[in-house]
Amino acid sequence: xxxxxxxxxxxxxxxxxxxxxxxxxxxxxxxxxxxxxxxxxxxxxxxxxxxxxxxxxxxxxxxxxxxxxxxxxxxxxxxxxxxxxxxxxxxxxxxxxxxxxxxxxxxxxxxxxxxxxxxxxxxxxxxxxxxxxxxxxxxxxxxxxxxxxxxxxxxxxxxxxxxxxxxxxx
Amino acid sequence: xxxxxxxxxxxxxxxxxxxxxxxxxxxxxxxxxxxxxxxxxxxxxxxxxxxxxxxxxxxxxxxxxxxxxxxxxxxxxxxxxxxxxxxxxxxxxxxxxxxxxxxxxx
Numbered sequence: 001x002x003x004x005x006x007x008x009x010x011x012x013x014x015x016x017x018x019x020x021x022x023x024x025x026x027x028x029x030x031x032x033x034x035x036x037x038x039x040x041x042x043x044x045x046x047x048x049x050x051x052x053x054x055x056x057x058x059x060x061x062x063x064x065x066x067x068x069x070x071x072x073x074x075x076x077x078x079x080x081x082x083x084x085x086x087x088x089x090x091x092x093x094x095x096x097x098x099x100x101x102x103x104x105x106x107x108x109x110x111x112x113x114x115x116x117x118x119x120x121x122x123x124x125x126x127x128x129x130x131x132x133x134x135x136x137x138x139x140x141x142x143x144x145x146x147x148x149x150x151x152x153x154x155x156x157x158x159x160x161x162x163x164x165x166x167x168x169x170x
Numbered sequence: 171x172x173x174x175x176x177x178x179x180x181x182x183x184x185x186x187x188x189x190x191x192x193x194x195x196x197x198x199x200x201x202x203x204x205x206x207x208x209x210x211x212x213x214x215x216x217x218x219x220x221x222x223x224x225x226x227x228x229x230x231x232x233x234x235x236x237x238x239x240x241x242x243x244x245x246x247x248x249x250x251x252x253x254x255x256x257x258x259x260x261x262x263x264x265x266x267x268x269x270x271x272x273x274x275x276x
Contacts, residue, residue, distance in 0.1 A: 028219070031198060031245045035215050038199040038244075047216035060220035060227075 004036050007043035007050055014054030018092075019083030028057055055095050058082075076121075077114040079104075084111050086156075090129055097125035097163070106151035106158055124163040131155050175211050183221055184230075185264060186210060188249060188257040191231060197244040198222060222247060230256050 008029050015025035036043055047053045059080075080101075084092045089111060093103065096113060100122040105112040116122055128147060132138035138157050139149050147159035179186075190196060190204045198219055205213050225231045230253030237243040249257070 027245075028223075030242065031219065032215065034197070034238075034242060034244050035199045035219075038197075039215070046214050047219075048214075053216050056216065056220045057223060060223045 004033070004043050007047075008033055010050035011047075011054055014050050015057065017083075017088065018054055018058045020054075020058055052095075055092075055099075059096075059099060059101075076116060076118070078117055079112070079114045081107075082111045082113060083109055085109060090127065093127040097127055097160075100124060103127060103150045103158060103160055106153045106156070108153070112151075125160050126163050128159045128161075130157045130159070132157055179210060179213070182264060183213070183217070184225060185257060185260055187218070187221055187225065188230060188253050189261070191247055191249040192254065192257060195246045195248045197236075197246050199244075201247070225253065229253070 011032070012025060012029050015028065016022065020028075032043070032047065036046070039046065043050075048056075082092060082096065082101075093111065096103075096111070100115045101113040102115065102123070102125055103111060103113050127150075128142070130138050130142065133155055135149075135152070135157065142149075142159050145161075147161050149157060150160040151158035186205060186208075187201060190201050196204065198215070201222075202213050202215065202218055205211075205218075222231065222233075226233055226247075229250060231247045232250055233245050233247050235243050235245050
């Protein structure tokens with residue numbers, strides 16, 4: 001199999017994993033195949049890793065809440081529920097946090113998150129998950145390092161913390 | 171300078187794509203070439219196609235597959251009336267913004 005086809009297979013798998021509608025996923029993959037045929041370039045060079053590009057496509061769809069609102073009625077946040085399983089949710093959260101998504105709740109197979117529509121208000125977040133039976137001791141322990149609770153599913157406790165980057169350091 | 175340009179482009183890429191489609195329907199690869207020829211630099215597929223997806227979801231453009239000469243074809247984008255209106259109003263706001271910045275810089 002050519003490296004382009006390997007990439008496209010991986011992209012297809014990543015899009016499916018993120019819960020993108022199968023028809024949209026197939027359409028997106030076909031479009032990139034057509035693009036690469038015209039450009040003759042390398043998929044990785046033009047689109048980045050299949051994983052990162054799949055995330056960009058999924059969150060592009062989530063951005064419509066922003067683009068269809070008029071300036072007068074623009075909400076402060078766009079919200080979206082990202083599909084995830086216990087096995088891959090922390091990796092997904094790490095990427096989402098870097099893209100400015102703040103986790104507001106957790107449910108089975110879903111991460112509920114919001115992101116400011118005003119780019120100037122964007123913050124980046126990092127996430128931790130702890131397995132604990134009781135809420136207060138783990139919350140107390142995590143708060144000493146600046147972690148705030150942001151969701152809970154069965155015995156999983158989720159914590160968030162804004163990331164300090166060169167841009168935000170004074 | 172390339173990184174500065176990509177920062178500037180991030181703010182206006184949507185409008186530039188609408189501007190390209192205002193002239194004629196195009197497929198993604200050709201839109202990228204038009205942006206390059208216009209002097210905006212090489213816009214990576216990884217940047218351009220999510221923008222096109224967002225514009226389609228917002229109703230600013232529609233897309234259709236055109237059959238190719240040999241086998242699979244290409245996906246062409248068309249500017250909608252809503253997209254044309256967005257280009258008009260946001261284009262005006264952009265020009266005002268650029269003029270203001272220009273006055274400070276020159």
